[in-house]
Amino acid sequence: MDGAPAPHPAQALAAELRRRFAADQAARGARDWPAMDRVDAENTAWLKSAVAAGGWPRLADVGREGATHAWLLAQHADADPGFQEEALRLLTAAVAAGEALPEHQALLTDRVRVNAGQPQLYGTQYAGDPDSTRVRPHPIEDPERLDERRAAVGLEPHAVYDRRMRGG
Missing domain, CATH: 1.20.1050 (Glutathione S-transferase Yfyf (Class Pi); Chain A, domain 2)
Structure with a gap:
């Protein structure tokens, strides 16, 4: 000891x-x-x-x-x-x-929904295109209110996140 x-x-x-x-x-x-x-x-x-x-x-x-x-x-x-x-x-x-942290809940919510074949709520889950050179978000429920939902849990606007996910 x-x-x-x-x-x-x-x-x-x-x-x-x-x-x-x-x-x-x-x-x-x-x-x-x-x-x-x-x-x-x-x-x-x-x-x-x-x-x-x-x-x-x-x-x-x-x-x-x-x-x-x-x-x-x-x-x-x-x-x-x-x-x-x-x-x-x-x-x-x-x-x-x-x-x-609410952002963790949002990310896991999207992961669970996508894995269950449901549209995501926060736009955090992406998939590679068939040619594997680009990514795109999985389908998003009610995209018109996406940034409102993201802001409510402390996530940046989706356009900013999307640029980063696409390597921009």
């Missing part, structure tokens, strides 16, 4: 979220599809277990960085749509309690 105190459970959770986020980003940065699938499966299983044991990671416990890491792990849990839906339900409740 080195005499150092054991990390507080919230600190340990934040550290594990940070580690798993780094693995997620490393696989994606390398464009290593098999590694991405493996990391996503491992992270999804771990996040499911962590959420079952202690609920959605709260801002008060893991901070903004940890909350972002938790959201991203759920965002990349596409192979388990049932868990993504549960994560969205828990994240939505955490946003209502001031313990999660």
